[in-house]
Amino acid sequence: MNHTVGFIYAHPDDETFGCACLIREVADQGGKTVLLCATRGDAGKTGRLGPMSKSELAARREVELQKAGDIMGLSVIEHLGLPDGQLASYDRAFLADQIVSFINKHNPSVIVTFPEDGMSGHKDHIAIHHATNEAVFSGRCPSVQKLYYNAPFSARASNGKPPLQIEVSKHWPMKAKALLAHESQILSIERVFGDLKTIPNNGFGQYESFVLVWEKGVHHPEREDRSIFDRVE
Numbered sequence: 001m002n003h004t005v006g007f008i009y010a011h012p013d014d015e016t017f018g019c020a021c022l023i024r025e026v027a028d029q030g031g032k033t034v035l036l037c038a039t040r041g042d043a044g045k046t047g048r049l050g051p052m053s054k055s056e057l058a059a060r061r062e063v064e065l066q067k068a069g070d071i072m073g074l075s076v077i078e079h080l081g082l083p084d085g086q087l088a089s090y091d092r093a094f095l096a097d098q099i100v101s102f103i104n105k106h107n108p109s110v111i112v113t114f115p116e117d118g119m120s121g122h123k124d125h126i127a128i129h130h131a132t133n134e135a136v137f138s139g140r141c142p143s144v145q146k147l148y149y150n151a152p153f154s155a156r157a158s159n160g161k162p163p164l165q166i167e168v169s170k171h172w173p174m175k176a177k178a179l180l181a182h183e184s185q186i187l188s189i190e191r192v193f194g195d196l197k198t199i200p201n202n203g204f205g206q207y208e209s210f211v212l213v214w215e216k217g218v219h220h221p222e223r224e225d226r227s228i229f230d231r232v233e
């Protein structure tokens with residue numbers, strides 16, 4: 001299997017929260033996984049690490065992301081280094097251009113990004129959602145055959161069917177380790193996933209979900225996928 005999957009996110013840790021298990025499965029199948037992270041997460045909190053300057057936190061989070069990426073099996077991590085918390089103030093075409101450049105450098109067949117509500121409602125997430133749509137739908141990324149939204153666990157595809165789901169329990173020790181690598185973000189991680197010693201007994205412990213929203217020029221295709229590589233040539 002020689003396909004590449006591109007993950008487009010806003011902050012270091014978004015990828016681990018939403019799709020650590022998918023990244024691991026693609027890597028285990030021999031696929032390449034490439035991540036574009038738009039900010040260095042420098043406006044985030046520092047957890048139990050104590051006060052840090054923005055640049056200290058940015059440097060710290062870059063190291064944490066690399067550590068998590070090694071655990072998940074990310075082949076490539078690239079940073080745009082845009083200011084955390086301010087993505088919505090950028091021109092969407094500018095953000096889309098950055099994403100197009102990243103995609104055309106790595107030629108992924110499949111792209112995964114945030115859903116419409118950014119998963120958590122975060123403005124940076126929503127800005128990346130729109131810019132990724134614009135990049136993929138523009139026709140300027142010829143390698144891309146499918147676009148998925150990393151949906152909440154309860155999501156439904158537009159045809160009413162459940163989205164592609166990956167059971168978190170199959171990969172929990174790996175996912176917990178990757179989450180722990182984002183040490184500065186431990187408080188928000190614990191809020192969502194609990195103490196990480198056991199599989200969370202909320203939806204985050206059940207599935208990572210992915211809704212297919214576009215395939216080879218067709219929006220909301222009436223398809224049911226068992227793998228993100230179904231029908232990918």
Ligand SMILES: [Zn+2]
Nearest residue numbers: 010011014122
């Ligand atoms: Zn985020």
